[in-house]
Amino acid sequence: LNDFPTFNESQRWAADYEKTLLHYDEKPQPKITDITLEADIYPDAPKIVSRGTLTFENKTAAPIGEVYVSWPRAQVQKSFIGTRITPELELKSLIVPGARIVRDYRDFNFRVYRFDTAMAPGERRTIRFEAVREQRGFRNTGNEERIVDNGTFVENYTIAPSLGISRWTLLEDRATRRKFGLTPDLAPLSEAQGRKFNYIRHDSDPVNAEIVLTGPVDQTLLAPGKQVARSVNGARQTVRFRSEAPMMNFFSIQAARYAVRKDWWKDVSIEVYHHPAHIYNVDRMVSVTKDALDYYSSNFSPYQFGQFRIVEFPAYAKFAQAFPGTVPYSEGAGFILKIDDSAGVDYISYVTAHELAHQWWFHQVTGADTPGSTILSETLAQYSTLMVMEKRYGPAMVQRFLKSAANGYLTMRGKDNVTEPTLEKVQEQAYVRYEKGGIVMYLLKDRMGEEAVNRALRSLIAKFAFKGAPYATSSDLLAALRAEARPDQQQLITDLFQKITLYDLKADNARAARLPDGKWRVEMFVEARKRYADRKGIETEAPLDEVFDVGAFNVDPATAAFRPVNVIKVEKWRLRSGRHRVAIVTDCKPSFVGLDPYLKYIDRNAQDNIVPVHF
Numbered sequence: 001l002n003d004f005p006t007f008n009e010s011q012r013w014a015a016d017y018e019k020t021l022l023h024y025d026e027k028p029q030p031k032i033t034d035i036t037l038e039a040d041i042y043p044d045a046p047k048i049v050s051r052g053t054l055t056f057e058n059k060t061a062a063p064i065g066e067v068y069v070s071w072p073r074a075q076v077q078k079s080f081i082g083t084r085i086t087p088e089l090e091l092k093s094l095i096v097p098g099a100r101i102v103r104d105y106r107d108f109n110f111r112v113y114r115f116d117t118a119m120a121p122g123e124r125r126t127i128r129f130e131a132v133r134e135q136r137g138f139r140n141t142g143n144e145e146r147i148v149d150n151g152t153f154v155e156n157y158t159i160a161p162s163l164g165i166s167r168w169t170l171l172e173d174r175a176t177r178r179k180f181g182l183t184p185d186l187a188p189l190s191e192a193q194g195r196k197f198n199y200i201r202h203d204s205d206p207v208n209a210e211i212v213l214t215g216p217v218d219q220t221l222l223a224p225g226k227q228v229a230r231s232v233n234g235a236r237q238t239v240r241f242r243s244e245a246p247m248m249n250f251f252s253i254q255a256a257r258y259a260v261r262k263d264w265w266k267d268v269s270i271e272v273y274h275h276p277a278h279i280y281n282v283d284r285m286v287s288v289t290k291d292a293l294d295y296y297s298s299n300f301s302p303y304q305f306g307q308f309r310i311v312e313f314p315a316y317a318k319f320a321q322a323f324p325g326t327v328p329y330s331e332g333a334g335f336i337l338k339i340d341d342s343a344g345v346d347y348i349s350y351v352t353a354h355e356l357a358h359q360w361w362f363h364q365v366t367g368a369d370t371p372g373s374t375i376l377s378e379t380l381a382q383y384s385t386l387m388v389m390e391k392r393y394g395p396a397m398v399q400r401f402l403k404s405a406a407n408g409y410l411t412m413r414g415k416d417n418v419t420e421p422t423l424e425k426v427q428e429q430a431y432v433r434y435e436k437g438g439i440v441m442y443l444l445k446d447r448m449g450e451e452a453v454n455r456a457l458r459s460l461i462a463k464f465a466f467k468g469a470p471y472a473t474s475s476d477l478l479a480a481l482r483a484e485a486r487p488d489q490q491q492l493i494t495d496l497f498q499k500i501t502l503y504d505l506k507a508d509n510a511r512a513a514r515l516p517d518g519k520w521r522v523e524m525f526v527e528a529r530k531r532y533a534d535r536k537g538i539e540t541e542a543p544l545d546e547v548f549d550v551g552a553f554n555v556d557p558a559t560a561a562f563r564p565v566n567v568i569k570v571e572k573w574r575l576r577s578g579r580h581r582v583a584i585v586t587d588c589k590p591s592f593v594g595l596d597p598y599l600k601y602i603d604r605n606a607q608d609n610i611v612p613v614h615f
Contacts, residue, residue, distance in 0.1 A: 003074075004074055004139050004140075004141065004142045005074055005075060005076060006076065007076045007078070007083075010075040010076040010077065011171060011176060011179075011180065012180060013073070013075060013107075013108075014075070014169050014170060014171050015171060015177075015180030015181065015182055016107070016108075017108050017165075017169055017170070018170050018171070018182060019181075019182070020105065020108065021105065021108060021110060021165050022165065022170075024068055024112075024164065024165055025164065025165050025167070025202075027066075028060045028062070028064055029064065029067065029068060029163055029164045029202070029203065030056040030057055030058045030059065030064055030067060030119060030125070030163065031056060031057060031059050031163075031203060031204055031205055032054050032055065032056045032163065032203055032204040032207055032249055033055050033056060033057050033124065033204075033205070033207055033208070034053075034054075034055035034207060034208045034209070035052065035053075035054060035055075035156075035160075035207050035208070035209045035210070035211075035249065036052050036053045036209075036210050036212075037050065037051075037052040037156060037159075037160060037209065037210075037211050037212070038050065038051050038052055038211075038212040038213075038214070039159060039211070039212070039213050039214070039253055040214045040215070041147070041152055041213060041214065041215035041216075041221070041253075041255050042147075042215075043147060043148060043149050043150070043152055043215070043216065043219070043255065044149055045134060045135075045147075046134070046135055046144050046147035046148060046149075046152075047132065047133065047134040047135075047147065048132070048133045048134075048147055048152075048154065048159055049130070049131075049132050050129075050130070050131050050132075050133070050159040050160055051128075051129065051130040051131070052128070052129060052160060053126050053127070053128050054126065054127045054129070054160075054161070054163075055124055055125075055126050056124065056125060056126070056127070056163065056203075057122065057123070057124045058119040058120065058121050058122060058123050058124075059121075059122075059205075059469070060121060061121055062121065063118035063119060063120055063121070064115075064118060064119045065114060065115055065118040065119075066102070066112055066113060066114050066115065067096065067099065067112075067113050067115070067119075067127075067163060068110065068111070068112055068113075068163060068164050068165065069094060069096070069110070069111050069113060069127065069161050069162075069163060070108070070109055070110045070111070070161060070162055070163075070164070070165065070166065071089045071091055071109045071131065071160075071161040071162070072086055072087070072088065072089040072109065072157070072158050073086075073088060073089075073108065073109045074086060074087055074088040074142070075169070076142065077169075085142045085145070086158060087133055087135065087142070087144060087158070088133075089109075089131050089132075089133050089158065089159060090131060090132045090133070090134065091109070091129065091130075091131050091161070092130040092131055092132060093128070093129060093130045094111070094127070094128075094129050094161065095127065095128045095129070096113045096125075096127050097125065097126065097128075098115055098116050098117065098125065099113040099114060099115045099116065100113065100114060100116070101113055102114045110165070127161070129160065129161050131159060131160065131161070133147065133154070133158065133159050135147075145314075145316035145317070146158075146316075148314060148316075150219075150256050150257050150314075151254075151255075151256045151312070151313050151314040152215075152253070152254060152255040152256065153252060153253075153254045153311075153313040153314075153328050154252065154253055155250070155251070155252050155323075156249070156250070156251050156252070156253070157201075157249075157250070162201065162203050163202075163203035164202050164203050167202070167369070170186055171186070172186055172427075172428055173418075174418065175417075188369075188370060188371050188427070189369055189370060190370075191368075191370050191473060191475070194368045194369040194370035194373075194471075194473070195368045195370070195469060195470035195471050195473065196368075196469045196470065196471075197368065197369045197469065197471065198248070198366040198367065198368065198369065198471050199366075199367050199368065199369040199370075199373050199374065199471075200248065200250050200366070201248075201249055201250065202369065203249070204248070204249035205246075205468030205469060206246035206247055206248060206249075206466055206468060207243075207246060207247065207248075207249045208243055208246060209224065209225065209242070209243045209247060209249075209251070210225075210240070210241070210242050210243070211223040211224070211225065211240070211241045211242075211251075211253065212238060212239070212240050212241075213238070213239050213240075213241070213253055213255070214236055214237065214238045214239075215236065215237065215255045216235065216236065216237070216255075217232055217234075217235050217236060217237045218257060219255045219256055219257050219258075220255065220256065220257070220258045220260070220273060221237065221239045221253075221254075221255045222253065222254045222255065222273065222309065222311055222326070223239075223241040223251070223252075223253045223254075224241060224243060224247060224251045224252075224323060224324040224325050224326055225241040225242050225243040225244060225247075225305075225324075225325070226241065226242055226244055226306055226307070227239060227240070227241055228240050228241065228242050243324070244304075244305055244306055245304045245305065245466070246466055247324035247325075247363065248324060248362070248363055248366065250323065250324075251323045251324050251326070252321075252323045252326060252328050254273075254311045254313065254326075254328060256273070256275075256312070256313075257276075258273040258274060258275070258276075258311075258312070259273075259274055259275070259276040260272065260273050260274075261274070261282045261283075261286060263286045263290070265289065265290045265293045265294070265308075266293075267306070268293060268303055268305070268306060268307060268308060269306065269307040269308070270286055270289050270290070270307075270308055271307060271308070271309045271310070272285050272286060272309075272310045273309065273310070273311045273312060274312045274335055275312055275331065275335065278312060278331060278335035278336055280335070280336070280337065280338045280339075281334055281335060281337065281338075281339070281348045282335075284346070284348055284349055284352075285310055285334070285348065285349075285352050287349075288348075288349035288352050288353050288388065288392070289308060289310075289352060289353075289356060291353070291388055291391060291392055292352070292353040292356045292357065292384075292385075292388045293308070293356070295384070295387055295388050295391060296356070296357060296359075296360055296384060299387075299454045299457075299458075300360050300384075300454070300457055300458060300461055301360065301364065301458065301461045301462075301465065303359060304325075304359065304363070304364065304466075305324065305325035305359070307325055308325055308326075308327075308356065308359075309325060309326045309327070310326075310327045310329050310352065311326060311327065311328050311329065312328075312329055312330075312331050312334075312335050313328050313329070313330055313331065314330075314331060315330055315331045315332030315333075315336070317330055317332075318330045318332040318333045319333060320333055320334065320351050320352075320354075320355050321355070322355040322356070322358030322359065322362065322363070324359075324363055325359070327352070327355040327356070329351075329352075329355070333351065334348050334351060334352070345400045345401070345404075346389075346392075346393070349388075349389070349392065350385055350389060350401065353384070353385040353388040353389070354381050354382065354384075354385040355381075357380070357381035357384035357385055358377060358381050360380075360384070360461070361376060361377045361378075361380040361381045361384065362376075362377040362381075364461055364465040364466060365380075365460055365461055365464045365465055365472055366464075366471055366472070367471060367472060367473065367474075368470070368471035368472060368473045369471075370473050370474075371421070371425040371426070371427050371474075372423070372424045372425045372426055372427075372473065372474030372475075373471070373472070373473050373474060374426065374427070374433050375423060375424075375426060375433050375437055375474050375477065376460075376472055376473075376474065376476075376477060378430075378433040378434050378437060379423070379433050379434075379437030379438065379440070379441060380441070380457065380477075382405075382434060382437050382438030382441065383437075383438060383441030383442060383445070383453075385438075386398055386401060386402075386438055386441070386442050387445070387450070389401060393564075394564040395564075395598065396557070396562070396563075396564045396566075396567050396598065397563075397564065398442070398598065399557055399597070399598040399599055401438070402438075402439055402442065402598065402599045402600065403558075403599050403606065405434075405435040405436070405438050405439050406435070406439060406599055406602055406603070406606065408431055408434075408435040409431050409432070409435035409436045409439070409602065410602070410604060411431075412429075412431035412435070413431065413432075413537075416429065416431075419535035419536060420432065420500055420533070420535055420537070421535070422497065422498050422499060422500060423436060423437060423440060423474075423496065423497045423498075424474045424475075424478065424497045424498050425474070436602065439599075439600070439601075439602055440496040440497070441453070442600060443492075443496065443600045443601060444481065444492070444493070444496060446600055447489055447492055447547060448481075448484060448485055448486075448489055452484040452485070453481070453484070455484055456477075456480040456481045456483065456484045457480070459480050459483070460472060460476060460477060460480050463476070464476070474497070478493065478497055478498075481493055492546070495530075495532075499532050500532060500533040500534070500535075501530060501531070501532055501533075501542075501602070502530075502531050502532075502533060502539070502602055502603075502604055503528070503529065503530055503531075503544075503596075503601045503602060503603050503604070504527070504528070504529040504530075504531070504603065504604060504605070505526070505527070505528050505529075505548070505595050505596050505601065505603045505606075505608075505609055506526065506527040506528075506595070506605075506608045506609070507524050507525070507526050507527075507593065507594050507595045507608065507609055507610065507611045508524065508525050508526075508527075508608070508611055509524060509525045509611075510522060510523070510524035510593045510611045510612065510613045510614065511523055511524070511613065511614050511615070512589070512590060512613045512614070512615055513615070514589075515585070519585050519586060519587055520585065520586045520587075520588065520589055520590060521583060521584075521585050522552055522583065522584055522585075522586065522590055522593050522613060523581060523582070523583045524581070524582060524583075524593050524611065525579060525580070525581055525582075526550070526575065526579070526580050526581075526582055526595045527578070527579045527580075528544055528546075528548065528575045528576075528577065528578070528580070528595070529541060529544060529577055529578075530542045530543070530544040530546070530577065541577070543576070543577055544575065544576055544577040545574070545575075545576050546574070546575060546601075547572050547573065547574050547575075548572070548573055548574075548575055548595055548596050548601070549570050549571070549572065549573075549595075549596055549597060549598060549600065550570070550571050550572075550573045550582055550584060550593070550594070550595055551567065551568075551569065551570040551571070551593065551594055551597040551598075552568040552569045552570075552584060552586050552590035552592070552593045552613075553566050553567055553568055553590065553591065553592045553593070553594075553597070553610075554566050554568060554588070554589075554590060554591045554592070555591065555592070556591075556592045556610055556612075557592070557594070557597045557598070557610060558606075558607075558610055568586045568587070568588055568590050569584060569586045569587075569590075570597070571584055582595075590613050591612065591613055592610050592611065592612055592613060593610070593611060593613055594609045594610035594611065595609050596609055597609060597610055
């Protein structure tokens with residue numbers, strides 16, 4: 001009834017896939033430009049019948065004689081967001097007019113079609129297909145968790161064919177690759193070759209899409225774009241959506257018995273689709289969406305869609321993910337948590353703002369398929385989110401998020417069995433592009449100024465947004481930042497992006513005395529050092545010449561009781577390597593002082609940055 005692979009079997013299949021098909025990745029292929037997708041959803045089966053047309057174009061300068069078509073095979077993969085189970089897609093029909101099958105790799109769901117007449121440069125042709133994603137009975141493991149009675153959530157690439165091979169199926173762990181007879185490292189594309197493709201799909205640049213969903217009449221059916229039509233036929237309904245702007249060929253469809261909270265930001269409809277009982281954080285999501293749309297649209301570029309949708313899905317998985325104008329958001333990650341943010345840590349708002357930021361950093365500017373390009377999406381989304389949090393809660397409270405990020409980065413770099421890359425060249429290490437990346441960009445904003453950093457990001461958008469190949473790389477981001485940085489800030493960019501840089505910062509022996517005018521003079525000793533680590537973690541001390549915050553407070557900033565009102569004074573001090581005596585004068589009596597109190601630098605031991613004041 002069911003044949004489903006184990007994780008080990010999936011790894012062996014991926015190794016065989018690479019050995020058999022990777023050579024096809026070297027050959028030019030057309031790119032999809034337009035999609036018509038129809039999906040008939042049967043939640044109680046569970047089943048989706050999909051059919052559609054893919055229009056593709058030869059965007060190269062030479063004729064193309066063959067097109068390679070593939071579709072999902074059942075497999076199990078593991079990543080930093082957990083175990084992902086991809087069910088088999090049963091292909092019912094696949095028609096490539098004017099072409100015939102010359103190779104059919106049945107074990108890999110991969111076919112080679114040869115055109116009767118080669119595609120000329122600029123020529124467009126079509127593929128028509130029909131497929132079924134269905135579970136029969138129940139499996140021992142890997143049961144369908146995406147097509148469910150109330151809360152269907154599937155991605156388009158799981159119910160439709162694609163062109164060429166998929167690099168997402170290839171093994172990356174060095175030990176696993178050796179185990180299956182592969183070279184230890186999967187060689188990345190050269191920058192020149194990688195710029196031809198975005199890192200999600202090689203077969204598409206931004207596309208136009210029309211999506212037609214059919215499903216139960218008592219459920220809300222959702223897809224990207226503007227709803228342009230709806231009809232009802234008995235117990236079934238059909239809803240048509242059309243993209244308002246070219247979008248990534250990377251989107252989701254969802255269906256459930258939702259309640260919906262609607263609001264507006266200017267002419268953008270904000271819509272939160274949720275289980276009727278899961279209301280705890282809905283208003284919070286709407287509020288932070290307005291703040292984020294304000295900041296991102298004012299500082300980066302206009303929002304490209306007429307709506308922004310947050311759509312709850314069941315807690316079979318716990319994540320949120322940004323698709324065009326839409327964020328599927330797990331009930332377990334945001335809807336059934338009644339959070340207490342009295343300590344200033346509002347992770348629901350943080351995640352919401354982060355996923356909305358991807359409408360700029362991925363859905364406007366998309367990274368090339370080269371090492372480091374994911375910082376254009378994840379690191380810049382982290383920075384954007386921190387800026388929204390700063391506007392909502394004040395700079396002092398951003399320390400909560402920076403501390404969490406630093407702890408995550410330092411913990412994971414100690415556990416990672418793969419050599420750590422620089423931020424400029426990061427690939428799979430999520431702790432580098434997320435946790436480290438956010439800290440790096442926030443520090444850069446502090447040193448260069450918010451407007452200078454945002455000018456650099458606007459220049460990146462002006463050059464690459466919605467334009468397809470050649471795609472942006474981390475080199476483009478660094479060039480934009482360096483163009484805005486002063487000469488004395490260039491080394492900091494090198495340290496943050498092109499080296500693995502750690503700091504040792506410490507404060508001690510703080511004493512205060514009252515001055516004749518009623519103010520307070522506080523003196524303390526601080527120690528500051530900078531170290532570079534190589535890819536194996538071996539550290540070398542480097543000369544330090546940086547600007548740091550020195551602050552005075554009446555409540556320890558590291559405690560939950562700390563609030564912006566507890567800040568007495570923060571000054572900028574330029575420090576070199578070694579031990580120094582620093583002094584600041586405050587209007588009122590301080591209780592605590594510290595070096596880098598908001599944790600803007602990656603300090604291996606942030607516990608000794610703040611010390612009590614003695615009198």
